[in-house]
Amino acid sequence: MLTFYLRDGLIAEIEKKITEAFEVFDRESNKTVDGREIGCIIRSLGCFPNEAEVQELLAKIEEPDGFVHLENFLRVMTEVLLDRRFQPIPEDVILHAFEALDENKCGYITKEDLVKHLTEEGERFTQEEMEDMLVVALDPETNTLHYRDYRTKLVVDETKIFPFNV
Amino acid sequence: LGTLSSPNSLRGLTFKAAVLIQQWYRRHVARLEMRRRCTWRIFQSIEYSCEQDQIKLHNFFSYLMDQFTPSSSKERDFISRMFISGESYKEAELEKYCDYESIEVPDSYTGPHLSFPLLPDHATALLEAFQQKQQLHARYVLNLLHETRKHLKQLPNISHVSTCYSEEVTVCGDLHGQLDDLFLIFYKNGLPSPSKSYVFNGDFVDRGKQSLEILVILFTFLLIYPKEVHLNRGNHEDHMVNLRYGFCAGLSTISRVHGKKILRMFQNVFCWLPLATLIDQKVLIIHGGISDTTDLEMLEKIQRDKFISVLRLKKRKESSRKPQIEAVNGESEAGTDAAGNEAAPRLSLQPQSAQAPNTANRLEFSRWLRQTVQEQIDTCRRLMDISESEPEELTYSSVVSLKDVDEPCWTRQEEWKQVLDILWSDPMPQEGCRENKVRGGGCYFGPDVTEKFLDKYSLQFLIRSHECKQEGYEFCHNRKVLTIFSASNYYEIGSNRGAYYQANKTAHMLTMTQRISRVEESAFRALREKLFAHTSALITAFRSYDGDNTGKITLSNWATAVESVLRLGLPWRMLRPQLVRSTEDGMLEYKSWLDDLAMEQRSQEHIQSSLLEVIYRNRSNLETIFRIIDRDHSGLISFEEFQQTWKLFSSHMNIELTDDGINDLVRSIDFNKDGNIDFNEFLEAFRLVKQRPS
Numbered sequence: 001m002l003t004f005y006l007r008d009g010l011i012a013e014i015e016k017k018i019t020e021a022f023e024v025f026d027r028e029s030n031k032t033v034d035g036r037e038i039g040c041i042i043r044s045l046g047c048f049p050n051e052a053e054v055q056e057l058l059a060k061i062e063e064p065d066g067f068v069h070l071e072n073f074l075r076v077m078t079e080v081l082l083d084r085r086f087q088p089i090p091e092d093v094i095l096h097a098f099e100a101l102d103e104n105k106c107g108y109i110t111k112e113d114l115v116k117h118l119t120e121e122g123e124r125f126t127q128e129e130m131e132d133m134l135v136v137a138l139d140p141e142t143n144t145l146h147y148r149d150y151r152t153k154l155v156v157d158e159t160k161i162f163p164f165n166v
Numbered sequence: 167l168g169t170l171s172s173p174n175s176l177r178g179l180t181f182k183a184a185v186l187i188q189q190w191y192r193r194h195v196a197r198l199e200m201r202r203r204c205t206w207r208i209f210q211s212i213e214y215s216c217e218q219d220q221i222k223l224h225n226f227f228s229y230l231m232d233q234f235t236p237s238s239s240k241e242r243d244f245i246s247r248m249f250i251s252g253e254s255y256k257e258a259e260l261e262k263y264c265d266y267e268s269i270e271v272p273d274s275y276t277g278p279h280l281s282f283p284l285l286p287d288h289a290t291a292l293l294e295a296f297q298q299k300q301q302l303h304a305r306y307v308l309n310l311l312h313e314t315r316k317h318l319k320q321l322p323n324i325s326h327v328s329t330c331y332s333e334e335v336t337v338c339g340d341l342h343g344q345l346d347d348l349f350l351i352f353y354k355n356g357l358p359s360p361s362k363s364y365v366f367n368g369d370f371v372d373r374g375k376q377s378l379e380i381l382v383i384l385f386t387f388l389l390i391y392p393k394e395v396h397l398n399r400g401n402h403e404d405h406m407v408n409l410r411y412g413f414c415a416g417l418s419t420i421s422r423v424h425g426k427k428i429l430r431m432f433q434n435v436f437c438w439l440p441l442a443t444l445i446d447q448k449v450l451i452i453h454g455g456i457s458d459t460t461d462l463e464m465l466e467k468i469q470r471d472k473f474i475s476v477l478r479l480k481k482r483k484e485s486s487r488k489p490q491i492e493a494v495n496g497e498s499e500a501g502t503d504a505a506g507n508e509a510a511p512r513l514s515l516q517p518q519s520a521q522a523p524n525t526a527n528r529l530e531f532s533r534w535l536r537q538t539v540q541e542q543i544d545t546c547r548r549l550m551d552i553s554e555s556e557p558e559e560l561t562y563s564s565v566v567s568l569k570d571v572d573e574p575c576w577t578r579q580e581e582w583k584q585v586l587d588i589l590w591s592d593p594m595p596q597e598g599c600r601e602n603k604v605r606g607g608g609c610y611f612g613p614d615v616t617e618k619f620l621d622k623y624s625l626q627f628l629i630r631s632h633e634c635k636q637e638g639y640e641f642c643h644n645r646k647v648l649t650i651f652s653a654s655n656y657y658e659i660g661s662n663r664g665a666y667y668q669a670n671k672t673a674h675m676l677t678m679t680q681r682i683s684r685v686e687e688s689a690f691r692a693l694r695e696k697l698f699a700h701t702s703a704l705i706t707a708f709r710s711y712d713g714d715n716t717g718k719i720t721l722s723n724w725a726t727a728v729e730s731v732l733r734l735g736l737p738w739r740m741l742r743p744q745l746v747r748s749t750e751d752g753m754l755e756y757k758s759w760l761d762d763l764a765m766e767q768r769s770q771e772h773i774q775s776s777l778l779e780v781i782y783r784n785r786s787n788l789e790t791i792f793r794i795i796d797r798d799h800s801g802l803i804s805f806e807e808f809q810q811t812w813k814l815f816s817s818h819m820n821i822e823l824t825d826d827g828i829n830d831l832v833r834s835i836d837f838n839k840d841g842n843i844d845f846n847e848f849l850e851a852f853r854l855v856k857q858r859p860s
Contacts, residue, residue: 021740
């Protein structure tokens with residue numbers, strides 16, 4: 001019941017942002033989007049859901065044919081943004097996560113370990129996701145990931161381009 | 167994340183860590199994907215709005231023809247010159263004019279030599295030469311064009327290919343002058359040969375820098391393996407389009423002396439290119455698409471060489487006024503329009519407009535004629551008003567170029583529409599068939615149109631090109647239509663892959679992030695230029711949201727205002743961080759934002775800023791007009807012609823410009839050639855064209 005206290009304009013603005021993001025993925029310009037792209041859209045609106053959370057959301061709005069209609073997405077997503085769900089993962093938390101995989105605490109993770117953890121544990125990476133990450137993240141000479149540098153690099157890229165403020 | 171104690175909790179720890187990293191990484195990838203798609207959208211919307219300009223320009227000419235009452239015989243001449251140029255020559259005249267035999271090849275020439283009939287060795291020599299950036303001598307180019315023309319003339323409008331003769335057929339889409347992509351295709355797929363057929367589906371030229379080389383190679387293979395190599399005409403194999411998109415300019419830099427002849431020959435070769443290819447009576451390959459009126463039987467019968475440009479208006483002064491009336495009621499009397507002037511022949515009319523009334527009643531006919539003429543004028547007027555941004559009902563006031571005007575115009579109209587649809591249409595996901603307003607020519611055709619068409623002619627499948635696709639290819643309409651686009655990196659390095667119909671993917675050279683940044687930069691630069699070009703309209707729009715005259719507006723209103731002016735259908739809120747750098751309390755100081763944009767475009771300060779804006783907004787139209795006027799393709803037009811062009815252009819574009827304004831403009835250009843202006847200098851001075859590589 002937060003909405004009662006917010007400026008009218010804010011909701012309208014949020015809805016416009018959601019609609020814009022949705023339409024970028026609306027290939028056929030008919031206000032529907034392939035369900036498999038919903039995760040991408042949600043994330044590009046500033047949210048950090050994990051796969052389970054995406055699926056949960058999707059289950060609420062997916063049609064039998066696998067598509068999602070704008071009006072349903074709008075309804076659900078507006079709430080998500082107003083409730084500030086799926087907040088960004090703080091930098092230090094990510095750092096600790098990498099450190100947890102760095103058994104010897106040497107500041108880097110070997111390619112083999114990285115692949116093992118990320119493709120076998122957690123919400124597993126697909127082959128393609130793993131390869132894409134390795135291409136950028138690995139230091140080609142040592143075949144290791146220096147996670148501090150990597151994390152900094154990605155953070156810089158992001159904030160430079162899309163500082164999203166509700 | 168918890169504390170370490172036992173192996174189990176350690177595993178639990180790494181599990182949680184993995185989840186976090188994956189979550190975080192996927193977010194990063196999603197952002198990249200969004201950026202990629204936004205950038206793509208930017209390029210596409212700008213490109214299509216350019217194509218719209220092309221059609222607007224053409225309508226402008228038609229409008230001129232109808233409306234402009236020259237105040238002096240000089241002006242009259244000037245106007246008619248714009249249209250009578252580009253005569254299509256009779257056979258003998260052409261041979262004489264574009265004669266190559268008298269051209270000597272100097273001993274110093276180190277490029278490849280051609281002799282006819284061509285042999286596979288010639289093709290290899292050419293490929294090697296072009297790889298080493300050599301050029302083919304004009305004499306050989308002309309010779310090749312003559313032979314090509316002879317060959318093409320005997321081909322039917324629709325080529326037939328049978329796979330029982332060659333084992334493979336490879337279909338390539340738009341190449342747009344990108345020679346490296348053609349090399350790549352040949353390298354990966356092999357050269358054309360008796361066991362390897364190729365179909366090149368149009369748009370060989372324009373935009374890329376090596377259009378001439380591509381044509382030479384394609385024509386060479388065409389002549390060596392006439393049964394195996396097939397070329398379809400694209401919408402860019404069209405003189406009017408070439409003028410705008412760089413093919414003509416490119417030719418004149420290659421050979422100042424012979425460029426004109428070569429260009430003439432190309433005009434006459436392009437119109438002989440077949441319109442479609444049919445494989446095994448089952449797969450139809452056309453450049454653009456189809457419409458609900460596409461009739462293969464009609465297409466097979468028309469004289470395709472009559473359509474030098476589907477966008478070009480061409481008339482013969484004396485005889486043109488008569489046939490229309492003659493054909494209808496046998497009398498040789500020209501009708502008059504409302505103004506009492508002799509009616510410009512209405513060779514073009516909206517296909518859907520009222521049918522010609524019962525021709526026995528001449529009075530009724532005249533009235534109808536006057537009415538449709540008036541409608542046309544009104545439409546043109548509306549189209550010319552650039553401040554109006556409603557999507558218009560497009561009327562085809564463009565006409566075919568006719569070699570003779572004896573036959574009734576109505577048939578010509580139908581034939582022309584058939585060709586236009588084949589070359590310019592695009593598929594759409596919705597059912598039905600409607601005018602392609604984005605491009606300004608052809609139709610959007612839906613899956614039902616495809617289905618009906620394939621059914622009618624017992625076909626299985628349509629292959630077409632004409633649209634750039636990010637992956638180089640795309641299926642639609644239940645996989646019954648395949649779009650193939652072969653020019654990779656079409657908008658910018660990394661913007662898209664090229665493909666040919668063996669679903670091949672080109673290799674990644676850069677990482678995904680690097681590619682996206684580069685393309686993004688390019689897209690945003692183009693977008694900022696567009697914004698600058700609409701400064702006045704933007705200020706007006708912003709002001710409407712700033713009732714208290716504070717000089718600031720909210721970011722939300724900024725987005726709405728920008729879309730209402732530019733009408734590109736872009737996600738402005740997503741793009742805003744790249745376009746608007748600094749805000750105060752979520753409010754934007756719009757004047758200083760626009761000033762920043764202006765500073766980026768290195769402008770000439772002493773020129774009236776609104777004039778500059780106008781130049782930017784209409785730059786491609788201006789360039790096209792200049793090139794049309796410059797009939798000998800020398801790059802020079804007289805001072806007077808320049809002034810006249812400018813006056814005409816500005817008066818019909820509703821631009822206010824004083825004579826002083828024009829003079830200032832001219833004075834700022836260095837013209838020391840006896841009253842002639844090198845308009846390339848003019849255009850480059852205002853950064854209206856990209857520097858062409860020498």
